[in-house]
Amino acid sequence: MDTSPQLRHVLTAMADKEPTQLPTPSACVADFCLVPIGTPTASVSAEIADVQRLLKKSGIKYSMHSAGTTIEGPWTECMTLIGQCHSLLHANGVVRIQSDIRVGSRTDKRQGFEDKVKAVEDLLAKDER
Amino acid sequence: MDTSPQLRHVLTAMADKEPTQLPTPSACVADFCLVPIGTPTASVSAEIADVQRLLKKSGIKYSMHSAGTTIEGPWTECMTLIGQCHSLLHANGVVRIQSDIRVGSRTDKRQGFEDKVKAVEDLLAKDER
Amino acid sequence: MDTSPQLRHVLTAMADKEPTQLPTPSACVADFCLVPIGTPTASVSAEIADVQRLLKKSGIKYSMHSAGTTIEGPWTECMTLIGQCHSLLHANGVVRIQSDIRVGSRTDKRQGFEDKVKAVEDLLAKDER
Amino acid sequence: MDTSPQLRHVLTAMADKEPTQLPTPSACVADFCLVPIGTPTASVSAEIADVQRLLKKSGIKYSMHSAGTTIEGPWTECMTLIGQCHSLLHANGVVRIQSDIRVGSRTDKRQGFEDKVKAVEDLLAKDER
Numbered sequence: 001m002d003t004s005p006q007l008r009h010v011l012t013a014m015a016d017k018e019p020t021q022l023p024t025p026s027a028c029v030a031d032f033c034l035v036p037i038g039t040p041t042a043s044v045s046a047e048i049a050d051v052q053r054l055l056k057k058s059g060i061k062y063s064m065h066s067a068g069t070t071i072e073g074p075w076t077e078c079m080t081l082i083g084q085c086h087s088l089l090h091a092n093g094v095v096r097i098q099s100d101i102r103v104g105s106r107t108d109k110r111q112g113f114e115d116k117v118k119a120v121e122d123l124l125a126k127d128e129r
Numbered sequence: 130m131d132t133s134p135q136l137r138h139v140l141t142a143m144a145d146k147e148p149t150q151l152p153t154p155s156a157c158v159a160d161f162c163l164v165p166i167g168t169p170t171a172s173v174s175a176e177i178a179d180v181q182r183l184l185k186k187s188g189i190k191y192s193m194h195s196a197g198t199t200i201e202g203p204w205t206e207c208m209t210l211i212g213q214c215h216s217l218l219h220a221n222g223v224v225r226i227q228s229d230i231r232v233g234s235r236t237d238k239r240q241g242f243e244d245k246v247k248a249v250e251d252l253l254a255k256d257e258r
Numbered sequence: 259m260d261t262s263p264q265l266r267h268v269l270t271a272m273a274d275k276e277p278t279q280l281p282t283p284s285a286c287v288a289d290f291c292l293v294p295i296g297t298p299t300a301s302v303s304a305e306i307a308d309v310q311r312l313l314k315k316s317g318i319k320y321s322m323h324s325a326g327t328t329i330e331g332p333w334t335e336c337m338t339l340i341g342q343c344h345s346l347l348h349a350n351g352v353v354r355i356q357s358d359i360r361v362g363s364r365t366d367k368r369q370g371f372e373d374k375v376k377a378v379e380d381l382l383a384k385d386e387r
Numbered sequence: 388m389d390t391s392p393q394l395r396h397v398l399t400a401m402a403d404k405e406p407t408q409l410p411t412p413s414a415c416v417a418d419f420c421l422v423p424i425g426t427p428t429a430s431v432s433a434e435i436a437d438v439q440r441l442l443k444k445s446g447i448k449y450s451m452h453s454a455g456t457t458i459e460g461p462w463t464e465c466m467t468l469i470g471q472c473h474s475l476l477h478a479n480g481v482v483r484i485q486s487d488i489r490v491g492s493r494t495d496k497r498q499g500f501e502d503k504v505k506a507v508e509d510l511l512a513k514d515e516r
Contacts, residue, residue, distance in 0.1 A: 008220070015220035019183040024212025025219070031454030033418075033489050035293050035356050038300030042354035042495055045506035052511055054148040064507065065452040066500035067418030067489050075215070079208035083153025086204070086234045090154070091137070091144035096235040096300035098293050100358045102420050102454050102487055105215045106166075106225040108429055113453035119432035120451065124439055160291075160325030162360050164422050164485050171366055171425030171483035174374075178381035193378065194323040195371035196289030196360050225429035227422050229360055229487045231291050231325050237300055242324035248303035249322065253310055266478070273478035277441040282470025283477070295493075312406040333473070337466035341411025344462070344492045348412070349395070349402035354493040363473045364424075364483040 024075035025105040029113045032082050033068035036089060037096040050092065051085045058084075063113065068100075070113045075105065153204035154234040158242045161211050162197035165218060166225040179221065180214045192242065197229075199242045204234065282333035283363040287371045290340050291326035294347060295354040308350065309343045321371065326358075328371045333363065411462035412492035416500045419469050420455035423476060424483040437479065438472045445471075450500065455487075457500045462492065 014022055036047050051069065055062045058081055062071045071078050086097050143151055165176050180198065184191045187210055191200045200207050215226050272280055294305050309327065313320045316339055320329045329336050344355050401409055423434050438456065442449045445468055449458045458465050473484050 011216070011220040015217045019213060019217050020187045020210075022213045022216040022220070024209055025215050028212075028215075029453065031420075033356075033358075035295060037293060037295070037302065038297060040296070040298075042296030042493060043506075044295065045503075045510055048507045049510040052507065053514070058149045063453070064504065065454075065457070066416065066450070066503045067452075067457050068454065070452070070454050075212040076209070079212065080153055080205070081149075083157075083204040083208065084148060084151045086154050086157075087140070087151040088144045088148050090234070090236050091140040091151070095237040096233065098231065098233045098291075100291075100487075100489055101230040101232065102227065103230065104225065104227040105219070106429060107219050108224040116432075116453045117451065119430075120435045120439065123432055123436040127440070158324065162289075162485075162487075164424060166422060166424070166431065167427070167429030168425060169427075171364060172377070173424065174377035174381055177378045181378065181382055182385070192324070193375065194325075194328070195287065195321070195374045196323075196326065196328050199323070199325050227420075229358075229420075231358055235300060245303075245324045246322065248301070249306045249310065252303055252307035256311070269474070269478040273475045277471060277475050278445045278468075280471045280474040280478070282467055283473050286470075286473075316407045333470040334467070337470065338411055338463070339407075341415075341462040341466065342406060342409045344412050344415075345398070345409040346402045346406050348492070348494045349398040349409070353495045354491065356489065356491040359488040359490065360485065361488065362483065362485040363477070365477050366482040 026074050027072070027110060028075045028078055028103050028105040029070060029072045029111075029116070030078040030082065030101055030103040031068050031070040032085075032099050032101045034085060034089075034097060034099045036094040037098060039094060047089055047094065050088055054085055054088055055081065061112070072113050075103075078103070155203050156201070156239060157204045157207055157232050157234045158199065158201045158240075158245070159207040159211065159230055159232040160197045160199040161214075161228050161230045163214060163218075163226060163228045165223040166227060168223060176218055176223065179217055183214055183217055184210065190241070201241050204232075207232070284332050285330070285368060286333045286336055286361050286363040287328060287330045287369075287374070288336040288340065288359055288361040289326045289328040290343075290357050290359045292343060292347075292355060292357045294352040295356060297352060305347055305352065308346055312343055312346055313339065319370070330370050333361075336361070413461050414459070414497060415462045415465055415490050415492040416457060416459045416498075416503070417465040417469065417488055417490040418455050418457040419472075419486050419488045421469075421472060421476075421484060421486045423481040424485060426481060434476055434481065437475055441472055441475055442468065448499070459499050462490075465490070
């Protein structure tokens with residue numbers, strides 16, 4: 001979300017009068033953990049691999065870890081991609097899917113997901129001096 | 130997601146060849162818990178009231194509980210609304226917002242959020258007979 | 259967590275020297291959504307009913323909604339109960355379970371889960387005057 | 388949770404008669420994202436660094452990523468540690484804290500958080516052959 005005074009003025013007025021016409025945030029970091037339900041086995045690695053392949057094709061910046069996958073970009077793009085991951089698994093035969101999404105947006109600065117880790121690591125590095 | 134055999138065939142082909150062109154699910158239940166960060170007080174009730182007013186104006190089906198708010202509708206509509214809640218609070222001066230979203234989609238039946246509670250309550254009611 | 263000056267002094271010293279000996283919070287509100295993985299069907303209502311029966315027997319204050327169940331009490335009691343819900347379903351044959359827990363603690367006041375909803379509803383009620 | 392037939396028999400009986408006496412799972416993977424509320428700035432890196440220092444002192448296996456920190460161990464140990472992270476920040480003056488925890492347990496095999504990533508990466512590696 002741009003924070004120029006003019007745009008802020010417009011957004012504040014819109015927030016008051018027409019909040020359902022507001023744009024979604026222009027940047028966010030979203031981390032999602034997708035769980036297929038009613039699959040024959042307790043393994044989910046095949047489904048998660050399908051998700052990774054879709055993310056790779058999409059061109060979005062992403063990073064998988066053991067408890068989910070983090071993506072960053074405009075709100076609409078991130079949420080559309082996660083929805084497409086649901087659709088992809090549905091198309092592959094998974095009848096029910098539950099995801100947990102942690103999503104953050106901020107207007108004070110642009111911060112990618114790698115910056116967040118670095119900010120903490122910089123603080124911890126000072127401990128060792 | 131429609132499950133007619135023809136549409137399923139198209140979606141399966143698309144999932145294989147062009148997954149980034151897949152539609153998002155036509156129905157979902159999304160429960161979100163929004164947390165403003167860097168606000169002067171530990172109270173968040175003013176922000177949550179703003180969210181409720183936006184949801185009311187939007188016309189979506191929603192239900193607030195103590196740990197979040199549940200909405201149901203097409204994936205894109207639900208996720209756009211949650212993004213607009215972020216934008217609304219940003220426009221009101223909150224610089225950083227973190228939300229947790231639990232979102233589920235299924236292809237075997239239409240199930241609204243009230244149906245989910247009822248299915249469990251029906252089972253529990255049998256205990257008392 | 260008690261906030262008497264004496265206790266706060268002890269806790270601050272402990273936080274600095276022996277953080278792994280700190281007590282857990284004396285009060286929290288925890289909302290959890292439990293998902294069984296690798297079950298034969300996409301329905302989870304039988305498992306959620308089992309969870310509700312355990313909570314009822316436990317005597318804890320709880321409230322089920324469509325996206326989870328909210329409990330309140332001391333941290334250790336709440337987390338032990340959620341762990342027992344996992345063990346209960348494992349004992350019933352579910353091999354894998356994933357839960358999402360939203361848990362909050364605060365030191366400025368005691369606030370139960372019903373108080374949180376009331377604080378927002380009071381604000382919204384003023385709109386109608 | 389041990390799955391020897393004898394222990395399973397005991398646990399199943401306990402689940403039926405005395406579920407509130409069940410042990411919590413002997414192993415789990417828990418990923419948590421902790422958010423301080425009502426802090427003067429939108430930055431949370433100082434608080435997250437405090438959390439990392441506590442985890443290091445505890446001796447638990449842990450891994451920080453941009454959307455949280457993953458730990459693995461017995462349920463009670465993991466949940467106690469996350470509670471101590473809340474207490475540590477409370478002792479440091481943060482009045483309110485909200486955490487999102489994704490926690491999984493399974494009885495079919497021991498699987499650490501690194502194994503989960505490896506299982507997916509092994510599948511993706513086959514794509515490149």
